[in-house]
Amino acid sequence: MFNRDKGALSIKSLPDLEKIYGEPSPKSLVKEITYISDHYRSFIEASPFMILSTVGPEGLDSSPRGDPAGFCRVVDQKTVLIPDRRGNNRIDSLKNIVRDSRCSLLFLIPTVGEALRINGTAEILIQPELLNEFSIEGKLPRSVIAVTVDRVYFQCTKALVRSKLWKFEEWPKERPTPTAGQILKGLESDFDADAYDASYPEHMRKTIY
Numbered sequence: 139m140f141n142r143d144k145g146a147l148s149i150k151s152l153p154d155l156e157k158i159y160g161e162p163s164p165k166s167l168v169k170e171i172t173y174i175s176d177h178y179r180s181f182i183e184a185s186p187f188m189i190l191s192t193v194g195p196e197g198l199d200s201s202p203r204g205d206p207a208g209f210c211r212v213v214d215q216k217t218v219l220i221p222d223r224r225g226n227n228r229i230d231s232l233k234n235i236v237r238d239s240r241c242s243l244l245f246l247i248p249t250v251g252e253a254l255r256i257n258g259t260a261e262i263l264i265q266p267e268l269l270n271e272f273s274i275e276g277k278l279p280r281s282v283i284a285v286t287v288d289r290v291y292f293q294c295t296k297a298l299v300r301s302k303l304w305k306f307e308e309w310p311k312e313r314p315t316p317t318a319g320q321i322l323k324g325l326e327s328d329f330d331a332d333a334y335d336a337s338y339p340e341h342m343r344k345t346i347y
Contacts, residue, residue, distance in 0.1 A: 169291050172289060173216055174214075174218070175290070182210055184247050186247070187203070187204045189201065189203070190220070190231055190241060191242040192235055192241050193241075194233060205221070205223065218285045218287065219285075221272035223279055224279075235261070240259060249304045252292050254292045255291050255293065256285065256287055257287075259285070261286075262283055262284075264280075318338065
């Protein structure tokens with residue numbers, strides 16, 4: 139059992155880390171390239187879900203992004219465009235990008251074991267003609283995030299196989315976590331969790347775009 143008070147042994151240097159893990163496999167190095175290849179492009183265009191990770195003065199942020207497959211548009215071998223849809227206006231990712239352009243993208247496709255990641259830099263674009271290109275149900279994104287690719291790499295299937303994420307028969311038959319309303323009530327004791335949960339599907343219908 140982990141107990142920091144008992145002096146848990148931790149790794150503090152790269153040489154110590156490399157003693158434990160050894161050299162990377164040759165294929166893991168070949169997979170990393172500096173541009174979006176045709177195969178990597180097909181992966182991005184088939185993905186309906188992506189996680190955007192950014193860094194800023196307050197720390198790190200990872201934000202899920204999703205839309206119909208192909209919502210992240212590959213412009214060329216070095217550029218991906220991501221529409222920024224309606225949200226809660228915390229805009230943590232965007233705040234980070236305007237102060238530190240470094241970012242990482244992780245793409246997933248249901249039933250596909252591999253994941254694709256991109257490391258690069260981002261900027262926020264607001265040209266009206268560009269926003270119009272990403273219209274859904276007549277609604278425009280507030281902005282479009284343009285990512286310039288530094289490195290592209292695909293992850294092997296091990297994590298998704300271990301987690302059984304895409305095995306429908308392994309999915310929970312009932313929700314295994316508190317609802318959003320219940321979580322909020324835990325933070326605000328006088329919050330009406332039942333009313334919030336009951337009204338949220340309609341709220342989602344009206345505000346998804």
